[in-house]
Amino acid sequence: MRNLAYLSLGSNIGDRESHLVNAIARLQACGTIVRVSSFYETEPVEVTEQAWFLNCAVAMETEQTPSQLMAAALKIEREMGRHRAQKKGPRTIDIDILLFGKTVLNSPELTIPHPAMHQRRFVLESLAEIAPEARHPALQKTIRDLRDALPPGQGVRRINNAPRIRTD
Numbered sequence: 001m002r003n004l005a006y007l008s009l010g011s012n013i014g015d016r017e018s019h020l021v022n023a024i025a026r027l028q029a030c031g032t033i034v035r036v037s038s039f040y041e042t043e044p045v046e047v048t049e050q051a052w053f054l055n056c057a058v059a060m061e062t063e064q065t066p067s068q069l070m071a072a073a074l075k076i077e078r079e080m081g082r083h084r085a086q087k088k089g090p091r092t093i094d095i096d097i098l099l100f101g102k103t104v105l106n107s108p109e110l111t112i113p114h115p116a117m118h119q120r121r122f123v124l125e126s127l128a129e130i131a132p133e134a135r136h137p138a139l140q141k142t143i144r145d146l147r148d149a150l151p152p153g154q155g156v157r158r159i160n161n162a163p164r165i166r167t168d
Contacts, residue, residue: 003101004034005069006131007058008114008123010094012044016054019080019093024058026076027095030069031062035130042122043155047088054159057098057126066100070110073097098127102137113138118146121154 007027011019017039024036037057044050062069073095081092098114105112113136117123124147127134132144139146 002031002061002063003103004099005031005060005062005066005097005101006099006127006134007060007073008055008094008096008098008117008126009058010042010053010055010122011092012051012053013090013092020054020056022080023076023093023095024056026079027058027060027072030064030072031060033058033060035059037126037129039159040122040126041157041159045088045120045122045154050090052155053122055122055126057123057130059130066097066103066105066110066112069100070097096123098123099134099136102135104137119150121147121150121156124150125156125158 009020009023020039024033027033035058040055042053042055044053064072077093077095082094096114097110097112098117100112103112114123118136118139124143128143128147132142134143135141136143136146
């Protein structure tokens with residue numbers, strides 16, 4: 001059975017744009033990439049003494065389970081040089097599953113929907129670009145409504161020269 005999954009990707013070390021493009025290409029082994037948002041330059045949250053991130057959202061159809069997709073994402077992160085020495089610290093690539101169909105899952109290994117997605121402008125701006133009417137299955141609100149309800153704050157700016165990603 002194919003499920004529609006939404007992921008958030010981010011990078012703030014090295015060639016951030018190349019890291020995102022590389023991760024998206026690698027994710028194609030997990031299913032069909034349906035849409036990719038523009039790239040957004042975003043202010044770090046929580047650990048603020050680090051470089052700004054480049055982020056995007058990806059919609060993909062997959063036959064994998066949430067756990068299989070998460071394992072694949074973690075493998076991609078490792079292969080691309082992600083080190084988890086500092087929680088919320090700088091990273092070559094970060095791949096989070098935001099939504100997976102209408103799944104609500106809370107296990108020690110994985111929580112879907114992503115537990116902080118509704119509080120993060122860097123997630124909601126890019127996700128609203130590609131799926132404004134998608135619904136958060138626990139909060140029963142659209143991505144657009146969640147984004148519009150955020151207080152002002154976190155710096156997020158769309159990068160107009162984001163590369164076009166082939167999704168076929």
